[in-house]
Amino acid sequence: MGIKIANALLAVLAGVGGAVAVFYLLNKLGELLPGRWEERVKPFLWLFPALAAIGVYLIYPTVQTIIFSFANASSTQFIGLSNYSDLLASSAFQTTLVNTLLWIIIVPAGTIVLGLLIATLADRLEPRAEKTAKTFIFLPLAVGAVSAGAIWRFVYAASPASQEQVGLLNGIVTGVGGDPVNWLQISSGKLNSFLLMVILMWLQAGFAMVLLSAAIKGVPVDTLEAARLDGAGEGAIFFRVVVPQIRTSLITVFITVLITVLKTFDIVYVMTNGNFGTNVIAVDFYNQLFTNSNAGYAAAIVVMLMLVMIPIMTYQIRQFRAEEVSR
Amino acid sequence: MSSGTVATPIQLQSDTASVGSNTKARGGKKPDVGGKSPLWVRIVVGLLCALWIIPTLGLAVTSFRPADQANSSGWWTIFTSPSVTLQNYSDVFSRANMGEAFVNSVAITVPATIIPILIAAFAAYVFTFMQFKGRDFLMVMIVALLVVPTQVALVPLLKLYGDLGISGTFLAIWLAHIGFGMPLAIYLIRNYMATLPKEIIESAKIDGASHFQTFWRLIIPMSTPALASFAIFQFLWVWNDLLAALIFVGPGSNQPLTIALVSLLGNQGQGWQLLTAGGLFTMLVPILVFLSLQRYFVRGLTAGSVKG
CATH class of the missing domain: 1.10.287 (Helix Hairpins)
Structure with missing residues (x-):
């Protein structure tokens, strides 16, 4: 040592x-x-x-x-587009794509809703309580995805029905008289995929909260007062006055979480390794490369990932140019 | 950050300096000025906090429970039948090599954090204070590379490392993290340097200072906030990284904590008490960094979370 x-x-x-x-x-x-x-x-x-x-x-x-991506498994011979056509024709990869699409739709939206909810509510607390609450929500972001995997493996753990449950979720289920459920193996209704998405939302909500909270605090008071004088309810004020004014921050959070989702590897890798119908594109890439030793498939998968990123990249460059002009 | 300003996902957000940054400049915003917040707000926030902290609490509690109890009853039963041990921690050191993995994590993370800052600071200085052909093109290229996923680089690099014979070494993973972190480092530090007053550089030039002197004596000390933000982001990124570690180092005597933890996850036959102790031990450094450097930490993270 x-x-x-x-x-x-x-x-x-x-x-x-x-x-x-x-x-x-x-x-x-x-x-x-x-x-x-x-x-x-x-x-x-x-x-x-x-x-x-x-x-x-x-x-x-x-x-x-x-x-x-246009070459064979050992990158020794060109085979045209067959990597792409093979992948797109395989039902396993289609599942992977459907899962990735679900992640893209659910996780950024869920993260923004959670972040907005916490930011808005915590803003109404007294300063000390607000700071404490935000620290709790933010902490997961520091621990990283592998540790988060350890934490949530323990939440979703299932023991045989004859034994006492160790996992929190099954502890609750059996506590109210139900049978223990092997959560991560239930693919019907994409339940297990959704449980994995919960982990990423748990990790990312703090990020959304910090950015959106700063944006909400920056909304000028007179716009709110004016709406209130006009007799608008709290809900109307939030959606018609606050949300339009924090639009740029919402887009920022959305793009950032979207990029994180597209690259999500650790969570799925440590929880299910893509089994039980939970595979996503970044894990499939890893398994094609190492388990199947197929560099061609692996490369084709990342090229597809890059293609999805191109609109985001274009947006980034446009924003950068706009900022340079205003500098 | 409200209307008017343009925000890219990776800009250094000065208004999000800390988690609890509390700029209550607007007294009249709340419906109940001066009074306490409504009860339901406090209940909902309290519930959310509980939801966020309970999973981690379960892990932390289990890591201190004796093995037989950790594997046969829920962690919440500790409140009715308390019994605590440190045995799990000595076990993860002796049986899961967590001590060695910790040293490896430090040895991987420290140079992979310091070296890119040095390289990027020089590059950022050039982009901010020197005129040359191709400057704008190179800067746009760096912005474009910000979102390129690291997965793109892995297959060719693995082959390259195989040819060079450096797979599995610290050098292999340092260089990878230096390369992957470079666009973000340059972007962040340059954006900060661009806000520094140009007159200072001009007067240093008139006083006969060389670029090298201006860089070390003036610009680096003035850029500390940006350097610190990137340092913390990169430190946590590398510390928590699994993918690059698996590919360039792999399991074995050079493995960092994340790989050691994954192998504990893979062998649950060894028991929950080891997995939870290993998990908490892995989180220790990030949590300490978070609690002690919250301000820089949030800034670095919000600025850096789009990194591929």
Whole structure:
């Protein structure tokens, strides 16, 4: 153990020290150049490590993945579009797509509703209580998806009917006289998929709450007063006055949660590994790559994932350009 | 953040500085000014908080229960028949190698957090304060890469690592997290640097300071909030990461806590008491970071949660 720690420490120092040394050398290299050239070349010297990282870890692999998606399982021969047509024709992948679609529809919407509910209600509490309540809701976001898997595995756990129940949900069911249910294996009505979505909503609600709460606090009071003077009820004020004014924040939360949903891997992987009809696209990718050793299918799956991301990417770039103009 | 301002999902939100950021500037907003909030509001919020905390409480309680009880009765029975032990924690260290995994997690996370900040700070400085051809194109490319899912990169990188023979090493996973975190790091830090007053840079230039000196002595100290926000986001991202760890490190002597925890999840024959103790142990560092650095934490998370 002592050696392990010493090794780790050495590795950390070497890694960080190496990075510092690279920049020191790059800067020295720039200073060796004659004046005018120094100014011209320096930006690229300083950018080089960042661009190299992006090039090797994002751009090269993306291009390569697109190429692999047209090749066979071991990426040795091109087979045209068959990876795509095979996948789309297989009923297992169709289930995966349907599940992913359900995640896309339910989780962002559910997260926003929960976040709005908590933000609106907590805003009416006295400051100390508001802060405490928000900390509780936010905490899951820190613990991460794998730990969340451990937490919820324990909530959904099922013991045989003859034994006492360990899982909370079955404890409640048997407590009111029912039979224990093996929650994660019930695919009828997509119940098990929905129970997995609950975990992601539990994780993400705090994020939605923080952003939406800040937005709600920013709504000018006079607009609310005016509506109240006109005799609008609290419900009407909320939907017709508050919601339109926090639109940008709602879109932000929606997009962010949507991206999280599309990439969801850990939760499904640790809870069911995609079995019992709960598979989603990111888990299917992993299993195609490692369980089936089919790099072609795996690549085709991520390319489809990327295609879904393109509208989001376009939106991001448009927003970025608009911000640059207003800067 | 209300009407008028343009918000992208990844901008640094100064108005969401902490979970409980309480800017009650608008006195007249509540229907019952000065009075207490209605009872039903407090009941609903209380219920929601209970719903949010009870699953975690169950895990925490079980991790301190003796093995035979943890596996034969619900954790809530501890309130009627209390009995507490620390045996589970010594067991996860000796039987599940959680101690070693903890050291690995630290060894993976620290460089994977510090190195990208250094690299991105230099790049952000260039994008903010230097003029060169292709600057706008490169910046748009970085914004586009923000949403590219890391899954895209995994198959080719695995092959590349296989050729280089570095699969399973710390270096393999450091480099991966540096690459994957780079667009967000540059974007966040550049956005912050762009708000710094340009006159300071100009006067430093007139005083004869080189870019290198301006960078280290002026810009880095002034950019601390953005650096801290990214640092915390990246730290938690890497600490809680499972996918990249599974692919580039895998189970074995270099595995981080997340993989160790997943193998506990896979072998439930070892019992709930080990899984819950391992789970709580894995969460310890993120929760401490969260409670002590809440302000930066929320800022980093809200700014960074779209990262692929």
